[in-house]
Amino acid sequence: MITLDLTLPDTRYPIHIGHGLLDQVELILPHLPIPQVAIVTNDVVAPLYLERLTRQLESHGVHCIPVILPDGEAHKNWQTLNLIFDALLGANAERKTTLIALGGGVIGDMTGFAAACYQRGAPFIQIPTTLLAQVDSSVGGKTAINHPLGKNMIGAFYQPKLVLADMDLLATLPERELSAGIAEVIKYGLLGDADFLAWLEANMDKLRARDPAALQYAVRRSCEMKAEIVGQDEKEQGVRALLNLGHTFGHAIEAGLGYGHWLHGEAVGAGMVLAAAASQALGWLSAEDVQRVVTLIDAAGLPVRSPDFGVDEWMRHMGHDKKVESGVIRFILLKQLGQAVIQPGLPPALLDTLFSGPHIDATIPH
Amino acid sequence: MITLDLTLPDTRYPIHIGHGLLDQVELILPHLPIPQVAIVTNDVVAPLYLERLTRQLESHGVHCIPVILPDGEAHKNWQTLNLIFDALLGANAERKTTLIALGGGVIGDMTGFAAACYQRGAPFIQIPTTLLAQVDSSVGGKTAINHPLGKNMIGAFYQPKLVLADMDLLATLPERELSAGIAEVIKYGLLGDADFLAWLEANMDKLRARDPAALQYAVRRSCEMKAEIVGQDEKEQGVRALLNLGHTFGHAIEAGLGYGHWLHGEAVGAGMVLAAAASQALGWLSAEDVQRVVTLIDAAGLPVRSPDFGVDEWMRHMGHDKKVESGVIRFILLKQLGQAVIQPGLPPALLDTLFSGPHIDATIPH
Numbered sequence: 001m002i003t004l005d006l007t008l009p010d011t012r013y014p015i016h017i018g019h020g021l022l023d024q025v026e027l028i029l030p031h032l033p034i035p036q037v038a039i040v041t042n043d044v045v046a047p048l049y050l051e052r053l054t055r056q057l058e059s060h061g062v063h064c065i066p067v068i069l070p071d072g073e074a075h076k077n078w079q080t081l082n083l084i085f086d087a088l089l090g091a092n093a094e095r096k097t098t099l100i101a102l103g104g105g106v107i108g109d110m111t112g113f114a115a116a117c118y119q120r121g122a123p124f125i126q127i128p129t130t131l132l133a134q135v136d137s138s139v140g141g142k143t144a145i146n147h148p149l150g151k152n153m154i155g156a157f158y159q160p161k162l163v164l165a166d167m168d169l170l171a172t173l174p175e176r177e178l179s180a181g182i183a184e185v186i187k188y189g190l191l192g193d194a195d196f197l198a199w200l201e202a203n204m205d206k207l208r209a210r211d212p213a214a215l216q217y218a219v220r221r222s223c224e225m226k227a228e229i230v231g232q233d234e235k236e237q238g239v240r241a242l243l244n245l246g247h248t249f250g251h252a253i254e255a256g257l258g259y260g261h262w263l264h265g266e267a268v269g270a271g272m273v274l275a276a277a278a279s280q281a282l283g284w285l286s287a288e289d290v291q292r293v294v295t296l297i298d299a300a301g302l303p304v305r306s307p308d309f310g311v312d313e314w315m316r317h318m319g320h321d322k323k324v325e326s327g328v329i330r331f332i333l334l335k336q337l338g339q340a341v342i343q344p345g346l347p348p349a350l351l352d353t354l355f356s357g358p359h360i361d362a363t364i365p366h
Numbered sequence: 367m368i369t370l371d372l373t374l375p376d377t378r379y380p381i382h383i384g385h386g387l388l389d390q391v392e393l394i395l396p397h398l399p400i401p402q403v404a405i406v407t408n409d410v411v412a413p414l415y416l417e418r419l420t421r422q423l424e425s426h427g428v429h430c431i432p433v434i435l436p437d438g439e440a441h442k443n444w445q446t447l448n449l450i451f452d453a454l455l456g457a458n459a460e461r462k463t464t465l466i467a468l469g470g471g472v473i474g475d476m477t478g479f480a481a482a483c484y485q486r487g488a489p490f491i492q493i494p495t496t497l498l499a500q501v502d503s504s505v506g507g508k509t510a511i512n513h514p515l516g517k518n519m520i521g522a523f524y525q526p527k528l529v530l531a532d533m534d535l536l537a538t539l540p541e542r543e544l545s546a547g548i549a550e551v552i553k554y555g556l557l558g559d560a561d562f563l564a565w566l567e568a569n570m571d572k573l574r575a576r577d578p579a580a581l582q583y584a585v586r587r588s589c590e591m592k593a594e595i596v597g598q599d600e601k602e603q604g605v606r607a608l609l610n611l612g613h614t615f616g617h618a619i620e621a622g623l624g625y626g627h628w629l630h631g632e633a634v635g636a637g638m639v640l641a642a643a644a645s646q647a648l649g650w651l652s653a654e655d656v657q658r659v660v661t662l663i664d665a666a667g668l669p670v671r672s673p674d675f676g677v678d679e680w681m682r683h684m685g686h687d688k689k690v691e692s693g694v695i696r697f698i699l700l701k702q703l704g705q706a707v708i709q710p711g712l713p714p715a716l717l718d719t720l721f722s723g724p725h726i727d728a729t730i731p732h
Binding site: 078085094117120143155157235 | 456515520521523601686688
């Protein structure tokens with residue numbers, strides 16, 4: 001097991017990365033202010049891991065309230081969030097009851113937001129069960145639900161007390177979810193570490209074959225980069241926006257297709273291709289650079305072409321992005337491979353070309 | 367105009383108290399990061415003040431998004447909160463759009479919570495239009511909505527950039543709302559300032575007659591006490607709990623009768639009588655002390671007797687209080703008039719007597 005620390009002005013918490021951590025309940029116990037937890041999970045993860053975690057905690061005298069939500073991004077909304085509040089209040093959960101998120105990004109985001117709001121703030125712990133959640137969404141305290149008019153529009157910055165990334169949980173992850181997680185791993189290479197990008201090109205086969213050492217290295221390097229960036233800019237006043245590489249386009253894809261049709265990581269994969277293409281149009285990347293991006297994302301098992309919404313619908317969906325300032329969309333683009341920058345606005349002609357160009361696929365139904 | 371400062375570890379903001387402040391738009395303008403605001407109000411306040419505020423702001427080039435909600439505590443829920451999000455997203459409001467709460471406690475709490483959650487945190491300003499909101503809920507950053515199983519159960523600590531308490535707005539306040547606000551004013555005297563309590567006994571007639579000087583003094587002294595306590599303990603780890611004098615009982619009354627039947631201040635009034643009676647049962651207050659409390663609350667035009675739920679229902683509703691720790695209800699009681707303390711738990715026999723005693727009125731329908 002290796003442990004990273006995320007250090008913020010007001011708090012600091014450990015990110016444990018390793019094998020067999022779900023059974024090491026002694027990592028969790030010191031973080032519980034009272035011996036009561038609510039374990040929030042979904043109907044896919046619950047049969048795999050809920051009983052195991054519950055048994056461990058209860059053997060140490062911790063009362064566990066199970067909260068099992070329907071699976072999927074389509075359920076990342078107020079109705080589902082309210083099921084958490086109903087369960088907490090129904091079980092007389094207190095302000096010091098710890099919420100444990102046992103699941104992927106959707107469970108982590110919703111549980112974190114529920115913890116942020118329950119009695120104005122209850123403690124919470126992240127146990128991410130997908131690669132995407134381990135490398136990205138479980139770290140850094142962004143929590144949210146979706147609104148029909150925009151993804152993650154309702155939420156809070158609210159930090160967990162602990163992140164427990166158990167590599168063994170990835171064994172049960174469907175192929176498609178694994179690829180979606182690799183999208184966020186590629187993001188770190190593209191935005192800030194050309195060496196890591198080269199490592200990913202060389203090791204993509206191992207990652208997809210779930211080689212334990214390769215997976216642990218990818219999670220570790222991703223969490224290191226995330227912890228460093230979030231430590232500099234918790235509330236996304238500046239550099240943290242770079243972590244949204246591919247996400248402005250990706251969120252538009254998710255909203256345009258309807259949440260849940262593509263996985264978040266899939267939309268981010270295709271979104272990063274558009275970011276690379278836009279960067280080429282600005283003269284920052286070469287055609288070869290863009291081809292490297294396309295090849296790597298394709299090798300990860302991710303879509304490299306985006307739906308053909310037409311430029312107006314693209315702009316409308318991107319207009320709800322949280323990075324919009326004074327009406328200007330702040331795009332995250334690439335000065336070079338391994339160096340992302342914030343680009344406020346793009347020329348309309350460039351956008352017209354981008355959204356009708358070779359990285360758009362008119363055959364994707366929407 | 368007088369200005370108090372609320373100083374917290376991370377922030378500091380002014381509370382302006384005076385006459386004619388709604389027209390002094392120069393107090394607001396420096397706090398807007400971009401010239402766009404959403405003015406959240408209700409269908410009672412909107413016809414009185416919305417156009418006036420909008421005209422002032424627009425004459426200085428500020429774009430105003432009006433959001434008019436249904437009035438009343440019964441609407442302090444997710445459905446109504448979502449109307450704010452719908453309006454914000456429908457108008458492409460950004461992360462730096464300022465939400466202005468123009469209304470009473472319900473509007474302030476909901477607008478603050480919407481601001482806390484919108485894009486993970488937008489700026490907000492409080493313009494309280496009721497006495498209750500001016501002396502209590504607009505100051506200190508407690509925001510929330512109700513859940514069917516408990517009041518203010520879903521919320522956030524989220525501070526405004528500015529509080530503008532315009533005494534002139536109280537001219538249109540219904541009698542019953544004025545009394546409800548006086549309940550919170552009395553609370554400050556009871557919990558921490560015996561001199562202020564004596565002043566209230568001597569000046570209750572003036573307050574109810576809306577004497578401008580008396581009102582301004584009551585708002586100022588209340589806000590001073592609130593700012594001092596919140597400055598010591600923003601997140602209610604300790605002393606801030608004293609501000610809940612009368613509220614554990616009061617919240618149970620509101621939940622038991624259904625939100626909106628009694629005004630919050632009315633429930634707090636009757637709740638303070640129960641707190642005084644419980645304090646007498648512990649030997650802390652004399653019968654004369656309790657009679658002083660009853661007389662003052664009655665003189666304020668507030669109910670002094672609570673509904674007869676029976677002890678089990680009382681306990682059930684109080685069990686959802688946010689001050690419950692490890693199953694023990696932390697009551698706020700009075701060591702003496704002018705000095706509140708936290709009392710963890712009360713003997714069952716005392717509670718039996720309290721909830722069937724002279725301060726309970728079986729004729730109140732529920």
